[in-house]
Amino acid sequence: MRILIVFQSDYGHTKSMAESIAAGAKAVAPESEIVLQIAEQTSNEDLEHADVLFFGTPVHMGSMAWSMKKLVDQGAKLWMENRLEGKVGGVFVTGGGFGDAGGGVETTMIGLHANFLEHGMMVVGFPKSLPGYADGGLQWGAYARCATHEGMPKELSATQQVGARSYGAHVVEVAQKLFA
Amino acid sequence: MRILIVFQSDYGHTKSMAESIAAGAKAVAPESEIVLQIAEQTSNEDLEHADVLFFGTPVHMGSMAWSMKKLVDQGAKLWMENRLEGKVGGVFVTGGGFGDAGGGVETTMIGLHANFLEHGMMVVGFPKSLPGYADGGLQWGAYARCATHEGMPKELSATQQVGARSYGAHVVEVAQKLFA
Amino acid sequence: MRILIVFQSDYGHTKSMAESIAAGAKAVAPESEIVLQIAEQTSNEDLEHADVLFFGTPVHMGSMAWSMKKLVDQGAKLWMENRLEGKVGGVFVTGGGFGDAGGGVETTMIGLHANFLEHGMMVVGFPKSLPGYADGGLQWGAYARCATHEGMPKELSATQQVGARSYGAHVVEVAQKLFA
Amino acid sequence: MRILIVFQSDYGHTKSMAESIAAGAKAVAPESEIVLQIAEQTSNEDLEHADVLFFGTPVHMGSMAWSMKKLVDQGAKLWMENRLEGKVGGVFVTGGGFGDAGGGVETTMIGLHANFLEHGMMVVGFPKSLPGYADGGLQWGAYARCATHEGMPKELSATQQVGARSYGAHVVEVAQKLFA
Numbered sequence: 001m002r003i004l005i006v007f008q009s010d011y012g013h014t015k016s017m018a019e020s021i022a023a024g025a026k027a028v029a030p031e032s033e034i035v036l037q038i039a040e041q042t043s044n045e046d047l048e049h050a051d052v053l054f055f056g057t058p059v060h061m062g063s064m065a066w067s068m069k070k071l072v073d074q075g076a077k078l079w080m081e082n083r084l085e086g087k088v089g090g091v092f093v094t095g096g097g098f099g100d101a102g103g104g105v106e107t108t109m110i111g112l113h114a115n116f117l118e119h120g121m122m123v124v125g126f127p128k129s130l131p132g133y134a135d136g137g138l139q140w141g142a143y144a145r146c147a148t149h150e151g152m153p154k155e156l157s158a159t160q161q162v163g164a165r166s167y168g169a170h171v172v173e174v175a176q177k178l179f180a
Numbered sequence: 181m182r183i184l185i186v187f188q189s190d191y192g193h194t195k196s197m198a199e200s201i202a203a204g205a206k207a208v209a210p211e212s213e214i215v216l217q218i219a220e221q222t223s224n225e226d227l228e229h230a231d232v233l234f235f236g237t238p239v240h241m242g243s244m245a246w247s248m249k250k251l252v253d254q255g256a257k258l259w260m261e262n263r264l265e266g267k268v269g270g271v272f273v274t275g276g277g278f279g280d281a282g283g284g285v286e287t288t289m290i291g292l293h294a295n296f297l298e299h300g301m302m303v304v305g306f307p308k309s310l311p312g313y314a315d316g317g318l319q320w321g322a323y324a325r326c327a328t329h330e331g332m333p334k335e336l337s338a339t340q341q342v343g344a345r346s347y348g349a350h351v352v353e354v355a356q357k358l359f360a
Numbered sequence: 361m362r363i364l365i366v367f368q369s370d371y372g373h374t375k376s377m378a379e380s381i382a383a384g385a386k387a388v389a390p391e392s393e394i395v396l397q398i399a400e401q402t403s404n405e406d407l408e409h410a411d412v413l414f415f416g417t418p419v420h421m422g423s424m425a426w427s428m429k430k431l432v433d434q435g436a437k438l439w440m441e442n443r444l445e446g447k448v449g450g451v452f453v454t455g456g457g458f459g460d461a462g463g464g465v466e467t468t469m470i471g472l473h474a475n476f477l478e479h480g481m482m483v484v485g486f487p488k489s490l491p492g493y494a495d496g497g498l499q500w501g502a503y504a505r506c507a508t509h510e511g512m513p514k515e516l517s518a519t520q521q522v523g524a525r526s527y528g529a530h531v532v533e534v535a536q537k538l539f540a
Numbered sequence: 541m542r543i544l545i546v547f548q549s550d551y552g553h554t555k556s557m558a559e560s561i562a563a564g565a566k567a568v569a570p571e572s573e574i575v576l577q578i579a580e581q582t583s584n585e586d587l588e589h590a591d592v593l594f595f596g597t598p599v600h601m602g603s604m605a606w607s608m609k610k611l612v613d614q615g616a617k618l619w620m621e622n623r624l625e626g627k628v629g630g631v632f633v634t635g636g637g638f639g640d641a642g643g644g645v646e647t648t649m650i651g652l653h654a655n656f657l658e659h660g661m662m663v664v665g666f667p668k669s670l671p672g673y674a675d676g677g678l679q680w681g682a683y684a685r686c687a688t689h690e691g692m693p694k695e696l697s698a699t700q701q702v703g704a705r706s707y708g709a710h711v712v713e714v715a716q717k718l719f720a
Contacts, residue, residue, distance in 0.1 A: 061619065062499070062654035063603060066610040073600045082309045098488060103498045106466035107654050110290055114602035114647050117319035120307025122354065127300025128458060129262045134509060138463045139297035139422070149494060174302065178357050241439065242474035242679070243423060246430040253420045278668060283678045286646035287474050294422035294467050308638060314689060318643045319602070329674060442669045470650055477679035480667025482714065487660025489622045499657035534662065538717050 001032040001175060002049060007056035008039045008065040011153050013094040013146040014056050020161045021054055021092060021142065024168030029176065039071040044078050052088045052175045053121070054168070055112050059095040062104035063111050072115050085120035088178060089113075090171035091141035092164060098151045109140035122178060124171045126163075136163020181212040181355060184226060187236035188219045188245040191333050193274040193326040194236050200341045201234055201272060201322065204348030209356065219251040224258050232268045232355045233301070234348070235292050239275035242284035243291050252295050265300035268358060269293075270351035271321035272344060278331045289320035302358060304351045306343075316343020361392040361535060364410035367417065368399045368425040371513050373454040373506040374416050377524045380516075381414055381452060381502065384528030389536065399431040404438050412448045412535045413481070414528070415472050419455035422464035423471050432475050445480035448538060449473075450531035451501035452524060458511045469500035482538060484531045486523075496523020541572040541715060544586060547596035548579045548605040551693050553634040553686040554596050560701045561594055561632060561682065564708025569716065579611040584618050592628045592715045593661070594708070595652050599635040602644035603651050612655050625660035628718060629653075630711035631681035632704060638691045649680035662718060664711045666703075676703020 003025050009015040015036075022034050037046065047053060057064040064072070078084050091112040095102045116123045126137040135157060136144050144160040147153060156164075183205050189195040195216075202214050217226065227233060235252075237244040244252070258264050271292040275282040296303045306317040315337060316324050324340040327333060336344075363385050369375040375396075382394050397406065407413060415432075417424040424432070438444050451472040455462045476483045486497040495517060496504050504520040507513060516524075543565050549555040555576075562574050577586065579597075587593060595612075597604040604612070618624050631652040635642045656663045666677040675697060676684050684700040687693055696704075 060613045061616055062658055063609065063612075063651050066606055066613045069603065069609040070606040072603075073606045076601055079601065082307065085307050085309060098494060103658060104466070104654065106464070107470075107651060110294075110467075111603050111647060111651065113293070114290075114319060114644065117305035118308075118602055118643060120305070120309060120319075123303060123305065125297035125300070125303065127262065127265050128298075129265060129300060134458060134511075139294060139300075151494075174358070177360070178354070180357070180360065240433045241436055242478055243429065243432075243471050246426055246433045249423065249429040250426040252423075253426045256421055259421065278674060283478060284474065284646070286644070287471060287650075290647075291423050291467060291471065294464065298422055298463060314638060314691075331674075442667065445667050445669060470654075473653070474650075474679060477665035478668075480665070480669060480679075483663060483665065485657035485660070485663065487622065487625050488658075489625060489660060499654060499660075534718070537720070538714070540717070540720065 001029050001051050001179065003032050003034045003052045003172065004046060004050035005036045005054040006039055006042050006071065008058065008067045010058050013144065013156055014058050016156050017092050017094060017142060017144060017164045018056050020164035021168030024165035025172045028169045029172050039067045042071055044074060047075060048078060048083050051179060052172060054090045054092060056092040057108065059093060059104040059108045063108050079119055082120055087121045088171065088175040089116035089121045089123050090167065093141065093143050094146045096147040096151055102145050105138065105143055109138065113140055124174045126167050130166040130170055132159055132163025132166050135159035137167065142167040181209050181232060181359065182230045183212050183214045183232045183352065184230035185216045185234040186219055186222050186251065188238065188247045190238050193324065193336055194238050196336050197272050197274060197322060197324060197344045198236050200344035201348030204345035205352045208349045209352050219247045222251055224254060227255060228258060228263050231359060232352060234270045234272060236272040237288065239273060239284040239288045243288050259299055262300055267301045268351065268355040269296035269301045269303050270347065273321065273323050274326045276327040276331055282325045285318065285323055289318065293320055304354045306347050310346040310350055312339055312343025312346050315339035317347065322347040361389050361412060361539065362410045363392050363394045363412045363532065364406060365396045365414040366399055366402050366431065368427045370418050373504065373516055374418050376516050377452050377454060377502060377504060378416050380521045380524035381528030384525035385532045388529045388532050399427045402431055404434060407435060408438060408443050411539060412532060414450045414452060416452040417468065419453060419464040419468045423468050439479055442480055447481045448531065448535040449476035449481045449483050450527065453501065453503050454506045456507040456511055462505050465498065465503055469498060473500055484534045486527050490526040490530055492519055492523025492526050495519035497527065502527040541569050541592060541719065542590045543572050543574045543592045543712065544590035545576045545594040546579055546582050546611065548598065548607045550598050553684065553696055554598050556696050557632050557634060557682060557684060557704045558596050560704035561708030564705035565712045568709045569712050579607045582611055584614060587615060588618060588623050591719060592712060594630045594632060596632040597648065599633060599644040599648045603648050619659055622660055627661045628711065628715040629656035629661045629663050630707065633681065633683050634686045636687040636691055642685045645678065645683055649678065653680060664714045666707050670706040670710055672699055672703025672706050675699035677707065682707040
């Protein structure tokens with residue numbers, strides 16, 4: 001199986017989540033090809049080559065970072081020919097999160113899902129029974145709030161990393177069933 | 181496989197879609213148990229008994245009809261114990277649709293997806309390569325606008341029914357892979 | 361000015377927010393009529409009678425509680441005749457919030473906004489410069505997470521109440537400008 | 541009053557809507573400064589200089605075009621200092637729209653609203669009693685579907701232009717009340 005994890009990272013938080021997701025994926029599919037890559041270096045060929053796509057982004061003003069959005073828009077050519085149809089997708093998001101819940105994480109995740117669904121992909125959410133959900137999950141995917149109450153950046157916690165890892169493993173397990 | 185199609189219908193449009201979805205499901209899984217049922221007669225046991233759940237609703241003021249919402253809220257007990265986790269879900273929506281796109285169908289579908297994902301279910305969208313998408317689809321599921329330009333009710337068209345049928349078949353095919 | 365605050369409350373959290381919003385409204389418009397009322401006791405005449413409407417709900421499985429949804433659906437008759445057009449609306453939400461951000465608060469608030477906008481109302485959000493935003497706000501309105509990390513109910517904090525109060529005052533101040 | 545209309549346009553449809561919105565704005569505020577500008581040429585100073593902001597975009601894969609998103613992200617600096625708070629915002633969207641309702645217009649509009657609300661701005665929707673709503677409106681703003689059933693580009697209709705014009709006028713009228 002070929003797994004591509006594409007992300008945009010500001011302070012390294014989203015990259016750190018990407019690595020935890022990769023670790024989870026590797027644990028359940030040790031011989032799979034796993035590639036981590038930033039959005040700006042990702043081509044449509046890269047997307048098409050993969051069986052499983054993870055898209056990760058910080059929340060920027062209520063939705064995905066513009067460099068992720070540029071990648072999404074570039075995918076319109078693949079959409080026209082249904083080139084990503086049937087692939088499996090997962091999403092992960094980090095957020096500075098000012099306000100009681102960190103504004104914009106849901107709209108960001110829903111936007112990423114909408115894009116995968118538009119391609120005819122299978123989108124996999126994050127079941128709350130998995131390890132790390134309470135700290136690193138939302139129903140749509142992995143989420144880690146990376147800011148203090150005052151909005152200052154802070155590192156991902158160990159339990160947030162557990163969430164990202166178990167989500168990465170789960171998405172790949174679903175893909176294994178679908179591609180069996 | 182046990183397939184439960186739950187809906188709320190005002191003028192019979194959503195019921196009509198439910199029947200097309202059932203026909204599509206039956207075509208790919210002839211020996212499966214297929215039950216159509218309105219929301220108010222649906223118990224948590226019914227939800228738990230099924231392997232595949234379709235939820236259908238008209239758009240009412242921008243989201244699902246309140247009787248569907250009541251069913252969704254009632255499911256909170258199942259959610260606490262992860263009783264629907266791993267089941268497969270699909271959604272279908274009809275809309276009177278005043279305004280250039282019929283306001284509220286996306287928020288309605290996204291709301292239904294959010295609920296299925298919260299239960300840890302696998303949500304299946306509608307790939308645009310399937311028959312009937314242009315008339316009866318959106319990336320999140322089956323959709324049929326059932327109103328004239330002036331907002332008066334009108335019947336589902338034959339091509340909208342084709343869309344619902346091919347979506348029903350597709351969701352069940354995905355479930356067959358996941359439950360194999 | 362006539363201010364109607366309609367809510368559904370499970371454990372008293374949303375009712376408590378409603379009271380803080382009322383206090384904020386009263387502070388800036390002392391002679392206004394302020395009514396607090398649960399959804400099930402609210403008629404279309406009540407909605408039409410008011411100049412400013414606040415709708416408040418707990419998050420139930422990713423969107424507003426069904427009794428609020430029933431009130432929203434009942435409003436379809438007013439919508440047909442544009443009877444709420446031009447009124448001012450604000451929203452407030454409480455959430456048990458399992459998962460890193462409390463899943464569903466954004467979809468709940470966006471759903472309430474969508475309904476107000478459909479009526480042609482003016483929707484007022486919560487500017488982050490106001491007191492209490494960091495604890496009791498999101499861009500769409502007042503929000504208070506009322507659960508511990510384990511998902512057990514807990515009281516609204518004093519700073520969450522400050523947020524609800526300053527939001528209530530802000531919405532009424534905007535209404536005063538619009539109705540001057 | 542200073543009115544800034546920022547947009548991204550692919551085939552000229554969104555630009556055409558921008559011009560209708562400008563015409564509507566001019567009709568109700570003849571002495572106002574009205575500037576039309578593409579996203580890439582828009583600075584934070586431009587945003588701060590305006591009293592009323594219109595953001596317009598085609599739907600690209602379910603949300604705003606990336607050049608608009610880049611502008612939105614660039615606005616984070618203004619957000620930190622609440623520099624756009626209290627300004628009035630309106631949104632307009634064009635969509636190729638494959639599928640029965642044109643997928644993605646609602647998520648696009650909700651995304652633009654979320655951004656304006658995050659800045660503490662007043663967002664103005666499109667009341668359905670205004671001229672042109674049935675062809676060029678949705679509750680969140682002006683919308684014109686610019687594609688045939690097969691997804692090929694087509695010109696904005698005269699009634700879609702009427703919708704954009706009446707929306708532009710309405711937003712400015714609301715601003716006049718708020719800034720009086």
